[in-house]
Amino acid sequence: MNLRLKKIYIENFKGIKQLAIDFQEKTIISGQNATGKTTIMDSFTWLLFNKDSEGKSDFDIRPNDREGDPIDNVVIKVSAVLKADGKETLFTKTQEQNWVKKKGSEVSQLQGNINKYEINEIPKTEKDYKAYIEELMSEELFKLITSPQAFTSLKWKDQRTILLKLVSEVTDQDVIATDEKFIVISQTLQEFSVDDLTAKAKKALKELNKRQAELPARIDEASKGLVQADFSECEIQKADLEQQIRKLEEQETSAAKAGEAIAQVNNAIMQKQFDLGELKRTANEALISQKREIQRRIDDAGYAFSGLIRDCERIEKEIQQKEELLESNRTFREALLKNHKEVQAMQMDPNNLCCPMCNQTLPVDQGEIKIAEFQANKQKSLEDIVKNGKQTATNIGNLEGEIKDLNERLDVCKANKIEQNKKKTAAMEELAALPQQVELSDNPKYQFLSAEIQKLENQVREMGTGSGYLNQLRQKKEELIARLDRVKATLIGKENNQRVQARVLELQQEQRTTSQLIADQERELFLLEEFTKAKMDLLSSRINAKFKLVNFRLFETQINGGYKETCECMVNGVPFSSLNTGHRVVAGLDIITALQGIYEVSAPIFIDNAESVNDFNIPDMEGQLILLKVSENSGLEVEV
Structure with missing residues (x-):
């Protein structure tokens, strides 16, 4: 085209x-x-x-x-x-x-x-x-071959995609043909891709490195299982500790008999104290019931007092509203009286008996009509004022009666409020006068139980501290048993040492095997990276052969030695971004020339x-x- x-x-x-x-x-x-x-x-x-x-x-x-x-x-x-x-x-x-x-x-x-x-x-x-x-x-191709800046203004990934379409695919066989060292992986490449092999090798290497890193700690941990001890001395200590424990058990048996008698007396004391507590509880039940009844009266009076306060407030508010309405009616009545006097004093305006057009006096018959209309309107206004005045007077009388009734209700409410407050105060004083609990010091049964408890407590004191001595024997025996367990654990280590030494040798052999496997995987990864580099170089050379002035760097080496895809336009080794405006235009024209030749369009x-x-x-x-x-x-x- x-x-x-x-x-x-x-x-x-x-x-x-x-x-x-x-x-x-x-x-x-x-x-x-x-x-x-x-x-x-x-x-x-x-x-x-x-x-x-x-x-x-x-x-x-x-x-x-x-x-x-x-x-x-x-x-x-x-x-x-x-x-x-x-x-x-x-x-x-x-x-x-x-x-x-x-x-x-x-x-x-x-x-x-x-x-x-x-x-x-x-x-x-x-x-x-x-x-x-x-x-x-197409719009995309038109833009690329009509503007020197079009291709280089694209994102590098888009530039790379276009460039890769300009050449045929580089096959694995093409790469193998460039170097004999790649023959060793040619058979594997027929089944798996380079990316798959690389991913597989990296995964295996990661797992091997992880295992290699863990092995020293595992060897060290296994070595810690070796017990360093004088096992002959441990046998002597074991026999001595067992003899001491037997002697303590004999002493413990003798002390236990005295402890049983003391325990029986203590149980009797506990039973007497329980009976004494039950006596106190029964004696105080009537007092508690009396206090509960007085408290109920206090609460009832309090609730009634609070309700009367609300009733008084409601009646006072209603009285205030009625008084405001009464004052409003009284003011309105005064206004009606004033208005009545003003209407009575009204006279016919002489000008109303003249023609509004020529200002001449109206004929007698028309004048009389005007006067009659005026008198009729005046009489109607006076009648309306009187009617409103009577209604207002009735309203004032009703409101005064209602206010009187409300004041009487308010007096009754206030009196009831004072009465309920007196009831509450009297009940509170009655409650305060009651004792905290019933006095039982004069009760015969209370006196008997108290004497029995005192007698049993004296008996325990006379029997001595048998339980304390028994506890001392048991504590000392537990300490000896703990020492004996540690000695036995050391003697068990004698049997474990042989198994631990065998495990350490097994882990050391695994460490040497893992090191060899890591070296094998690293060699395979290096060969795959070399293969990838050769493939990238072959692809880059095919693409750059399409251009006269510019060339493209399609891959860059990373710090870890791997390769990362990129796309950077270069002119004589200088990046496109570092070129001046003129050289950028010339580079863009070179790209257009290549694209025109490839797509056979201009x-x-x-x-x-x-x-x-x-x-x-x-x-x-x-x-x-x-x-x-x-x-x-x-x-x-x-x-x-």
Whole structure:
């Protein structure tokens, strides 16, 4: 596909009001900054793909006035003649504002923009328009071969994906053919991939290293099981301790008999103390019941007192409301009396007996009608005032009676409140006068039980401290048994030493075997890494062979010796990011040349900031060149 831009016509697009350009194989457009050079690129990509030259679809294409505000009600239009493999086609795209006057509104409101499309002056739907352009060339490929910055502006992963599509796959057999050392893994590679083998080897190496790291601690732990002791001396200690324990057991038997007698007396004391407690509990039950009854009366009086307080507050509030209403009626009655006097004193205004048009005195009959109407209205007002006055007087009498009744109820409520408070106080004084518990010192049964307990306690004291002595014997025996257990544990270690020594030798042999397995896995991993590197080098050489000036670093070595995927454009060993603007453009043109050759397509190449590139550095290109240069020209100049 050979695509050429023959003509373009721009109207009301961004800062360009009207512009038409005829293009040749090499067209130079120059002018000062902000004169519209980049706008030409933006209009062309907007025409084809509804995006600006940087690939943004949300850019503003409407022209602005001197204050920077968008200019409404102008049609934006871009037309271009494209020649594809000798066939010329006219593409036209316009944008109009959609103004809508809503129901009930006198002002139209902007409801967005409407794009219209034509091919060879035949209207098309947006879908058909896009499909026609897609048949010529995909948007992604068009961008890559029309802008030197397009490819290098992609994310490195996207660049790498495109580059890998440019060459055929590098097979394992291709790599094996480069070095004989890879023959040893050729058979395995027929069944498993390099990644699978590497993952398997890394997993095995990780487990082996973990095992190797654990073995010294396990050997050390097993060695700790070796008992270092004089076993002959332990046998002598064992016999001596067993003899001491037997003597203590004989003494313990004698002391236990005396302890049993003391225990029987203590049990009798406990039973007498229980009987004494039961006597106290029974004697105090009547006192507790009496206290409970008095407390109930205190609570009842308290609840009644609280209820009467609330009743008094409610009656006082009701009296206050009635008094406020009474005062309001009295004030209203005074106003009615005053109004009655004012109405009685009202006289007919003489002016009302004159014609409002000519100001002459009305005829007698009309005057009498006016006077009669006045007297009737006056009499009606006086009757209404009297009626309202009587009703107000009735209201005042009713309210005064109600207030009197409420005050009487309030007096009764206050008297009841005082009475309940007196009941509560009397009950509290009665409760305070009661003793804390019943005095039993004069009770014969209480005196008998107390004497019996005292007698038994004296008997225990006379029998001595047999239980304490017995506890001393038992404690000493437990200490000797603990010492004997430790000696026996040491003697058991004599039997374990042989098994421990055998286990230590077994772990040491496992340590040597694991070291050899780790070395084998490390050799296999190294060979796999070498194989991966050789494959990457072969792949890189095939891709870089597609380019004349640039080359790509597709892998980088990590600190641990492994390889990490990347994609960095280089020119003579210098990273693309470190190049100046001119060399970046030249590198981009080299990439476009390679892509044109691979995909067998060409399209107009826009070189923005072309003033940064010397003419002799621009290579011969298959595609049409459009150079956008900054110059001292106040307007745009086109040179072909």
